[in-house]
Amino acid sequence: MKKVLVTGGAGYIGSKLVTKLLELKYKVTVIDTLKFSSKSLNHLFNNDNLIFIKGDVRNQKLMKKLIKNNEFIVPLAALVGAPLCEKNKKEAINVNLNSIKTLINNVTKKNKIIYLTTNSGYGVGEKNKYCDENSPLNPISLYGRTKVNAENYVMKCKNAIGFRLATVFGYSYRMRTDLLVNNFVFKSVNQKKLTLFEPHFRRNYIHVNDVVDGIIYSIKNFKRLKSNIYNLGLSSANLTKLMLALRIKRQIKSLKITIIKNKKDPDQRDYYVSNKKIEKKGFKANTSIDKGIKELINVFTHSKEKIINNY
Ligand SMILES: NC(=O)c1ccc[n+]([C@@H]2O[C@H](COP(=O)([O-])OP(=O)(O)OC[C@H]3O[C@@H](n4cnc5c(N)ncnc54)[C@H](O)[C@@H]3O)[C@@H](O)[C@H]2O)c1
Incomplete structure (x- = not known):
């Protein structure tokens, strides 16, 4: 296997991906410092196909051994998000970029890499820009820059696939409420109100289960997909922030939406993203925004679990 x-x-x-890989009987090794969640893999520790190492990807000796022992590598370890990287600049550069360089310098012909980056450098400051994989990524944050530089480095390797993700939503065993859809639903459930700046800014979204399925599809179809970068998002979900808020209001009728005029959102993304390239290769994300909103409403209504965000 x-x-x-x-x-x-x-x-x-990662915690959703590892769960699915084990369900499909892959042999999985995880290395993680458990920076945010120490229990997101608890439901998997009785699985003989899982090797868990509490460790750091900056440990080169350990990483060399793990690279040698595994065919596929999905390097997800990172300081994720602009605020976290701003607070920990040196660590961000070392984990997000330098550890990826070391990884690529140590892979052999038998290794196959699937790398995820954000599409958030597309369309910054350009109204309703239409973006495909040839559109330039101009990241403004240190987070974005480390990820784009790492993607460039990874794609020098022939045995690599790059995915540029839309904003991810949905429940996971390590929950994040800093991501836009998750954040809007969290506020809608707990405060019954949403305040929007620049409500007509458009973004693309994808459910975390579709991200997992996309990665597994790329493992199964590696030869056909390799040496390429693909946008990975839900094509029916190029939605403005206002459209998204109204979709939530359909399910939480008492939600009050307030639009603040003349105030800039620090996040200046406004774009349509085309996911045609990966769809032509046979993979299409399909979990709808409405289904994701329903899931999140249930999670935030019934679970009082403490959520530790990346800021
Ligand atoms: N969630 C998104 O919307 C999104 C979008 C695009 C790309 N990505 C990329 O996907 C990857 C995973 O993101 P996520 O949303 O799951 O974030 P996350 O913060 O939940 O996961 C990152 C994991 O890396 C671990 N980690 C951090 N530093 C480490 C180190 N030095 N050694 C070992 N482990 C370390 C953390 O403990 C954490 O479990 C990241 O590379 C991110 O850039 C995520």
Whole structure:
């Protein structure tokens, strides 16, 4: 059975990915410092196909051994998000960029890499920009810059696939409420009100389960997909912030939406994203925004679990 190394495998995307890989009987090794959640993999520790290492991807000796022992590598370990990287600049550069350089310098022909980055450098400051994989990524934050530089480095390797993700939403064993959809639903449930700046800014979204399915599709179809970068998002969800808020209001009737005029959102993304390239290769995200909102309303209404965000 195929062996997969997932760095940062206890995180928001990682804990869902590892769960699915084990369900599909892959042999999975996770390395994670457990920075945010120490229990997101608890439901998997009785699985003989999981090797868990509490460790740091900056440990080169350990990483060399893990690279050698695994065919597929999904390097998710990172300081994720602009505020966290601003607070910990040196660590952000070392984890997000330098550890990826070391990884790529140590892979052999048998290794296959699937790398995720954000599409958040697209369309900054350009109204309703239409973006595909050839559109320039101009990240403004240190987080964005480390991820784009790392993507460039990874894609020098022939045996690599890059995914540029839309804003991810949905429940995970390590929950994040800093992501836009999760954040709007969290506030809608708890405060019954949403305040929007620049409500017509458009973004693309994707459910975390579709991200996982996209990665697994790329493992299964590696040869056909390799040496390429793909946008990964839900094509029916290029929505403005106002459209998103109204979709939540359909399910929480008492929600009060207030639009603040003449105030700039610090996040100046406004774009349509095309996901046609990956769809032509046979993978299409399909979990709807409405289904995700329903899931999140239930989670935030019934679970009082403490959520530790990346800021
Ligand atoms: N969630 C999104 O919307 C999104 C979008 C685009 C790209 N990505 C990328 O996907 C990856 C995972 O993101 P996420 O949303 O799951 O974030 P997350 O913060 O939940 O997961 C990151 C994980 O990495 C671990 N980690 C941090 N530093 C480490 C180190 N030095 N050694 C080992 N482990 C370490 C953390 O403990 C955490 O479990 C990141 O590379 C991120 O840039 C995420």
